[in-house]
Amino acid sequence: MTDTSPYRTIWRLSWPQIIMMFFHFWIGFVDVYVAGLLNKEVQAALGIISSCLFFLLIIAVSVANGSVAAISQSIGAGLTMRAKRYVGLCLELALICGIIIMTLGLVFNEQLLAALRVPDAISGITGDFLNVYALVLPPYYILLITNAVFRARKEVMYPLYAMILITSVNTLADFGLGLGLWGLPELGHKGLAWATFWSVTAGAVLNLFRVYRKGMLSAGAFPPMRWIRRAVPYLFKVAWPSGLMQILWQSGYLVLFAITASLPNDSIPALAGMTAGLRIESILFLPGFAFNMTASVLVGNLIGEGRVDEAKRYGLRIWALGCAGMSLVTLVVWQYVTPLSALVTPEAAVQSHMINYLFFNLIAIPFTLTSMIIGGALNGAGATWYSMVIFGVTVWGVRLPLAYTLGHHIIGEATGIWISQLTSQIVQALLILYAFVFGKWQRFSMIKRRVKTSRTGTTPAGTPLTPNGNPLRK
Numbered sequence: 119m120t121d122t123s124p125y126r127t128i129w130r131l132s133w134p135q136i137i138m139m140f141f142h143f144w145i146g147f148v149d150v151y152v153a154g155l156l157n158k159e160v161q162a163a164l165g166i167i168s169s170c171l172f173f174l175l176i177i178a179v180s181v182a183n184g185s186v187a188a189i190s191q192s193i194g195a196g197l198t199m200r201a202k203r204y205v206g207l208c209l210e211l212a213l214i215c216g217i218i219i220m221t222l223g224l225v226f227n228e229q230l231l232a233a234l235r236v237p238d239a240i241s242g243i244t245g246d247f248l249n250v251y252a253l254v255l256p257p258y259y260i261l262l263i264t265n266a267v268f269r270a271r272k273e274v275m276y277p278l279y280a281m282i283l284i285t286s287v288n289t290l291a292d293f294g295l296g297l298g299l300w301g302l303p304e305l306g307h308k309g310l311a312w313a314t315f316w317s318v319t320a321g322a323v324l325n326l327f328r329v330y331r332k333g334m335l336s337a338g339a340f341p342p343m344r345w346i347r348r349a350v351p352y353l354f355k356v357a358w359p360s361g362l363m364q365i366l367w368q369s370g371y372l373v374l375f376a377i378t379a380s381l382p383n384d385s386i387p388a389l390a391g392m393t394a395g396l397r398i399e400s401i402l403f404l405p406g407f408a409f410n411m412t413a414s415v416l417v418g419n420l421i422g423e424g425r426v427d428e429a430k431r432y433g434l435r436i437w438a439l440g441c442a443g444m445s446l447v448t449l450v451v452w453q454y455v456t457p458l459s460a461l462v463t464p465e466a467a468v469q470s471h472m473i474n475y476l477f478f479n480l481i482a483i484p485f486t487l488t489s490m491i492i493g494g495a496l497n498g499a500g501a502t503w504y505s506m507v508i509f510g511v512t513v514w515g516v517r518l519p520l521a522y523t524l525g526h527h528i529i530g531e532a533t534g535i536w537i538s539q540l541t542s543q544i545v546q547a548l549l550i551l552y553a554f555v556f557g558k559w560q561r562f563s564m565i566k567r568r569v570k571t572s573r574t575g576t577t578p579a580g581t582p583l584t585p586n587g588n589p590l591r592k
Contacts, residue, residue, distance in 0.1 A: 165393025194422020391471025
């Protein structure tokens, strides 16, 4: 990283992740496209279960956020052994948590479906999806954690290679198992679920192979219990607000789906249109995830070096670059909303709801990207508490009450729900940008540095300190 070419530094870390996110979009697009070829019930069920899957991945995402903060800050401070041990610790947590959540998902399958208020017309399809998606949780946890480890080490090409493999396997399996092409058994909607299982598993295996080849699975990478007891508190400090934020966010989406599913009119077409619209919208906000991850790594490294002001400047540069670039792309996509909706789904009712959904949510793109990119910068500093509070307030205090009021009582149709999404994104973006510019988020970092020599003179100026004020040890 060089101070003389900050935008080149940002771009070198961002472009592989942007490409990776477009592969991610292709996975979702093919899923929805093949589901639409089957019927609208499968499309609606896929939308619900996709949100449910993200909910089941909350712990993995939380640990991944914690690992990026801990590893990138350790590398920035020059503590290579600490960074290596955090890699081993996070891999252990990924495997254990993945198995636990998989077991809970299988045991409480029916209760989860009941909580989602899935319409009777699609309850059987949704249950089939859930059974297979529960099995994919352990490899999915490994995939997310290993991707986070590579990003924190600035090795951004390895997650891209894994995503290329996942996309290839998922596309072939969607058409092959879902529609019975190329001599494969025609499994219908179950084929879409198994396509996700095999593709994610392939990506996780590839990442583990890369981790092994880099020596990160050696005995020295897995720390002793004494070290774990001292290292876990910071990981937990970053992970629990991130996890709670994900719970508030994903459960908010599940409630939003439930509000849409219980609309007095056209609930199934509205659900299918929302599912399809999300896939098109992801063309625009998935690159935001790339800038989110870049912001986490660069801010984490700079915080580890003790350069707080430079960390803030890099965060704002990434935000400006991401919002400006993707806003221009949004204007292009806006021109093709109608033909895109016809491509995704052949049913006129679903197309109408999809176009209406995209009208409001494309307007929200700059605000959505602001929340994503600045949230990534705060994550790199370990300040996930800010994102948790802001996202929780805007989702549960603004979006959901407004969605129910407008959708069920004032407007009486899905348009009210889409308006609530736009409103909440505007409020959320303004709050998180204010927090990043004026907040004291640097106090959440793992690496503390003294500006002056201590009174006793035993700790030299600039020595890294733990959050308790003690000299930092590897």
